[in-house]
Amino acid sequence: MTTEAAEADASITALMEAKTIAVVGLDTRTTRTAYRIADYLQNAGYRIIPVWVQQEADEVLGERAYASLRDIPEKVDLVDVFVRSEQTGTVIDDAIAIGAGAVWLQQGIVNDEGIKQAREAGLAATQDRCTMVDHREALQG
Numbered sequence: 001m002t003t004e005a006a007e008a009d010a011s012i013t014a015l016m017e018a019k020t021i022a023v024v025g026l027d028t029r030t031t032r033t034a035y036r037i038a039d040y041l042q043n044a045g046y047r048i049i050p051v052w053v054q055q056e057a058d059e060v061l062g063e064r065a066y067a068s069l070r071d072i073p074e075k076v077d078l079v080d081v082f083v084r085s086e087q088t089g090t091v092i093d094d095a096i097a098i099g100a101g102a103v104w105l106q107q108g109i110v111n112d113e114g115i116k117q118a119r120e121a122g123l124a125a126t127q128d129r130c131t132m133v134d135h136r137e138a139l140q141g
Helices: 003-017 033-043 085-097 112-120 131-140
Strands: 020-024 047-051 078-081 102-105 124-126
Touching (some): 003 102, 003 124, 020 033, 033 078, 033 131, 078 085, 085 102, 085 112, 102 112, 112 124
Parallel strands (some): 020 047, 020 078, 078 102, 102 124
């Protein structure tokens, strides 16, 4: 198995074993990709914690929203990221700082250096992939 394949497997394992997923970039706009995927994950049994820097609502999908990963008072298993690639450095730093188990940059979002940093810190990390697509594929075996 290649290193890339092993890292992808580690991220899928982290997703399938996660209980709590912080969704960075999740707000109340139901037409947004972040909302649709977070709703899917919540319906699949995950606890979703919305993280939206420009926090305009106290809650999203019935869960309390936070302005930063560092504000979340409980353990986060996986950080699912829906912000622009250039904004992911701070998010990855915060994911490492809070002891998250994994960081997942959604489809179209790339930060090679940040992913490397996350992996060096012991997190499962992937980029340019969709949690919903990979979750569905994993369930299908």
